[in-house]
Amino acid sequence: MKRTRVRNSAVTFPSPICVPPCNVNSRVSFLAAAVFTGWSVAGWNASAQSPPVSPQDPAPVPNAVAQSPSAPPQDSASAPAPVETASVAPAPVVPSPVIVPLNDQRIALVIPDYQTVEDSSVPVAPMTAAEKWHLGWKETIDPFNIATAAMTAAFSQRGNQTPKYGEGWPNYGRRFGAAVGDFGTQNLFSAGLFAVLLHQDPRYFRKGPRAKILPRVWYSVTRLAICRNDSGRDTLNTSNFLGMSFGIAASNVYYPSSSRTGTVMAGQVETSMLGGVTGNLMSEFWPDIQKKFFRKKSKITSEKKAD
Numbered sequence: 001m002k003r004t005r006v007r008n009s010a011v012t013f014p015s016p017i018c019v020p021p022c023n024v025n026s027r028v029s030f031l032a033a034a035v036f037t038g039w040s041v042a043g044w045n046a047s048a049q050s051p052p053v054s055p056q057d058p059a060p061v062p063n064a065v066a067q068s069p070s071a072p073p074q075d076s077a078s079a080p081a082p083v084e085t086a087s088v089a090p091a092p093v094v095p096s097p098v099i100v101p102l103n104d105q106r107i108a109l110v111i112p113d114y115q116t117v118e119d120s121s122v123p124v125a126p127m128t129a130a131e132k133w134h135l136g137w138k139e140t141i142d143p144f145n146i147a148t149a150a151m152t153a154a155f156s157q158r159g160n161q162t163p164k165y166g167e168g169w170p171n172y173g174r175r176f177g178a179a180v181g182d183f184g185t186q187n188l189f190s191a192g193l194f195a196v197l198l199h200q201d202p203r204y205f206r207k208g209p210r211a212k213i214l215p216r217v218w219y220s221v222t223r224l225a226i227c228r229n230d231s232g233r234d235t236l237n238t239s240n241f242l243g244m245s246f247g248i249a250a251s252n253v254y255y256p257s258s259s260r261t262g263t264v265m266a267g268q269v270e271t272s273m274l275g276g277v278t279g280n281l282m283s284e285f286w287p288d289i290q291k292k293f294f295r296k297k298s299k300i301t302s303e304k305k306a307d
């Protein structure tokens with residue numbers, strides 16, 4: 001069947017209109033429905049083609065209540081509720097890192113403890129390159145370490161032990177210089193050179209009495225293999241291992257040929273590891289021992305003097 005489109009309308013219907021053969025009442029009803037449909041379509045097209053409302057005509061505002069200037073104000077019940085803004089929680093305050101100088105407190109009043117950070121519960125600023133070199137140099141020239149080197153040379157002098165320079169006072173001087181060179185090169189390589197190159201912190205960050213004894217012991221032992229980097233995260237203590245290795249390798253330059261063996265170097269590794277563990281344990285627990293025994297005793301002594 002052919003279909004025609006009403007002008008300016010989207011409504012389509014068949015043409016011509018075929019009135020079915022039926023009685024008069026059905027024809028009248030059918031014609032009335034057709035006229036009503038045509039009138040509805042024409043009215044819809046007329047409203048669609050009407051000009052838009054000019055800007056001067058005020059547009060109706062829905063749900064708005066017109067009030068004259070002299071009209072009484074609305075009561076609080078009918079007034080619109082204030083718009084609640086979402087409250088923004090303040091950002092947490094991150095404490096700034098604290099610059100901690102080298103520790104001048106000595107263990108048992110004689111053993112240097114420069115590398116220990118007493119309070120590691122607060123963020124600690126990283127060391128600069130100059131501070132790392134200064135730590136290695138200060139540990140090397142400390143009077144206690146120099147005295148320890150003299151005692152080590154005296155023990156190795158008796159019986160011509162390693163390094164086997166021979167007997168006599170001149171050879172004692174060589175042994176003393178070798179002992180200073182042993183721990184001096186390891187200090188400067190570990191705390192200075194490799195700590196700077198690898199951005200690692202050569203200090204010992206004390207766990208303190210807030211932890212139990214066994215975890216503190218385990219923490220002290222594992223600090224030989226674990227350290228902090230300059231950003232404060234735990235990492236493999238590569239600077240310690242490389243510093244120890246390069247220091248032992250450097251000793252082959254001034255050791256006699258009879259002492260440049262694998263057994264001697266293995267003994268040096270054992271001595272360095274044992275010294276590191278002992279130093280960490282003393283740094284961890286000495287402040288507790290001092291606080292519990294020595295400070296209490298000094299307080300009692302001062303009270304007796306006051307009486």
